Amino acid sequence: QVQLVQSGAEVKKPGSSVKISCKASGGTLSSYAVSWVRQAPGQGLEWMGWIIPLFGAANHAPKFQDRVTITADDSTNTVYMTVNSLRSEDTAIYYCAKDLTGGTLGRGVFASWGQGTLVTVSS
């Protein structure tokens, strides 16, 4: 079973950017859709977007289309997400999650999850 290890907690100022990483061990991410899901304090899960590292193109939820960039480095088995123009409402735990099976399209069956990265946006 692949393990996803995310980068550590971040504290950012409003208007700045944050880049979070998600590295796989014990397996490859290459042909699997890897998603980013966030959870604001006391709130539900919110899907942000995904990428299949082998193909490189990402899809983003409309809400995040303008501020979020998802990239992948297939050679290091790592997926990244950058959130720009941070605001206080972006304070949340950000999870990466890997689909159960690979393919040319993601399925949304998130079988493996990272441990989460807390991003705090505060002046």
Next chain:
Amino acid sequence: SSELTQDPAVSVALGQTVKITCQGDSLRTFSASWFQQKPGQAPLLVIYDKNNRPSGIPDRFSGSRSGNTASLTITGAQAEDEAVYYCNSRDRDNSRNLVVFGGGTKVTVL
């Protein structure tokens, strides 16, 4: 985008059966997955493709679908099943290649 609607909370007596529902147009086309989340933990996949369980998930968890409604049933609920349960599916517009989550249902085991 599509929406998936879940009841906010439900309670069940220890050892009894509880059914959690998830409603949305996308479920007419795509299967739901179900995730269990306990406080301070990442979500855990418990059901996918209507009624498949990943390895290690007890068989008291089962899934079904009827029309635009997917359901997760816990038969013989245990204390450790107390958690928030989320459903998700692909967006109903396949060309958009997106995923949507339900708002979550908090299950309390009495």
